[in-house]
Amino acid sequence: MMACIIELLAGISGLLVMFDALAPWFLRRAFLAPRMVEKGTxxxxxxxxxxxxxxxxxxxxxxxxxxxxxxxxxxxxxxxxxxxxxxxxxxxxxxxxxxxxxxxxxxxxxxxxxxxxxxxxxxxxxxxxxxxxxxxxxxxxxxxxxxxxxxxxxxxxxxxxxxxxxxxxxxxxxxxxxxxxxxxxxxxxxxxxxxxxxxxxxxxx
CATH class of the missing domain: 3.40.50.1820 (Alpha/Beta hydrolase fold, catalytic domain)
Known part of the structure; x- marks a missing residue:
């Protein structure tokens, strides 16, 4: 039982580390400005x-x-x-x-x-x-x-x-x-x- 709990905590810890690493990327994507390219001059x-x-x-x-x-x-x-x-x-x-x-x-x-x-x-x-x-x-x-x-x-x-x-x-x-x-x-x-x-x-x- 204890081994399962340790394994579960390790998995959660890994997910948190991954989320922490990816969070800035997701935030930058969320706040990315729409790009509208000029058609006239x-x-x-x-x-x-x-x-x-x-x-x-x-x-x-x-x-x-x-x-x-x-x-x-x-x-x-x-x-x-x-x-x-x-x-x-x-x-x-x-x-x-x-x-x-x-x-x-x-x-x-x-x-x-x-x-x-x-x-x-x-x-x-x-x-x-x-x-x-x-x-x-x-x-x-x-x-x-x-x-x-x-x-x-x-x-x-x-x-x-x-x-x-x-x-x-x-x-x-x-x-x-x-x-x-x-x-x-x-x-x-x-x-x-x-x-x-x-x-x-x-x-x-």
């Missing part, structure tokens, strides 16, 4: 653009469109620029309706896909800090361009991207911050997501 709005690739963390690459500011004169122009970032499960194409009005106002524009979104590289998981990392790399890319006015890079984000622009603005200088539909606090969002996926939540006191 800025040409839909009659805007000239370049399709580019930008380095980000972990040797990953970001898909992006760069739309140069309209040239008012024949001389080379240094224009202000705006990086535009989508929300969870979104992509650069979803943010393109902002492009015509911002372009007419004289801005160069950079629309990009965060990791695990659109046409950008896959990564182990997505999060608001990772969105912010990607955003910072796109800002660096813009600031290195000779046609972008020094100190004149603005950031615009929606939903999770809106939270990312606020995080980035808290740790580096940018010209303007536009946050559309950011959540009030990350903890609130995570609790809702965990509840939707039946992940237990325990509040420590």
């Amino acid at each position: 800025p040409a839909r709005f009659n805007l000239p653009y370049q399709e580019i690739s930008i380095d980000t963390e972990g040797g990953k690459r970001l898909f992006a469109w760069y739309i140069s500011a309209p040239q008012i004169t024949s001389a080379p122009l240094q224009a202000p620029a705006i990086v535009v970032i989508h929300g969870w499960g979104g992509n650069a194409e979803m943010m393109l309706p902002f492009a015509p009005v911002l372009h007419r106002a004289g801005y160069s524009l950079l629309f990009f896909d965060a990791r695990n979104h659109g046409k950008s590289d896959a990564d182990d998981f997505s999060s608001m800090p990772k969105f912010a990392e990607d955003l910072e790399h796109t800002i660096d890319w813009l600031e290195a361009r000779p046609d972008v006015a020094p100190g004149q890079v603005a950031i615009l984000g929606h939903s999770l991207g809106a939270a990312a622009v606020l995080l980035v603005a808290s740790r580096r200088r940018v010209a303007v911050v536009v946050s559309i539909g950011a959540f009030a606090h990350p903890a609130v969002v995570m609790r809702r997501l965990m509840a939707a996926h039946h992940v237990p939540y325990s509040k420590s006191h």
Whole structure:
């Protein structure tokens, strides 16, 4: 009898070890953003653009469109620029309706896909800090361009991207911050997501 109990406990212990090892993988799969790949381009709005690739963390690459500011004169122009970032499960194409009005106002524009979104590289998981990392790399890319006015890079984000622009603005200088539909606090969002996926939540006191 004792041997059976020991064998049973050993089996349970093995299952717990296996669950502990697999739990992070299952959680990452549960919180994996849906990937929606672009079908259109800025040409839909009659805007000239370049399709580019930008380095980000972990040797990953970001898909992006760069739309140069309209040239008012024949001389080379240094224009202000705006990086535009989508929300969870979104992509650069979803943010393109902002492009015509911002372009007419004289801005160069950079629309990009965060990791695990659109046409950008896959990564182990997505999060608001990772969105912010990607955003910072796109800002660096813009600031290195000779046609972008020094100190004149603005950031615009929606939903999770809106939270990312606020995080980035808290740790580096940018010209303007536009946050559309950011959540009030990350903890609130995570609790809702965990509840939707039946992940237990325990509040420590």
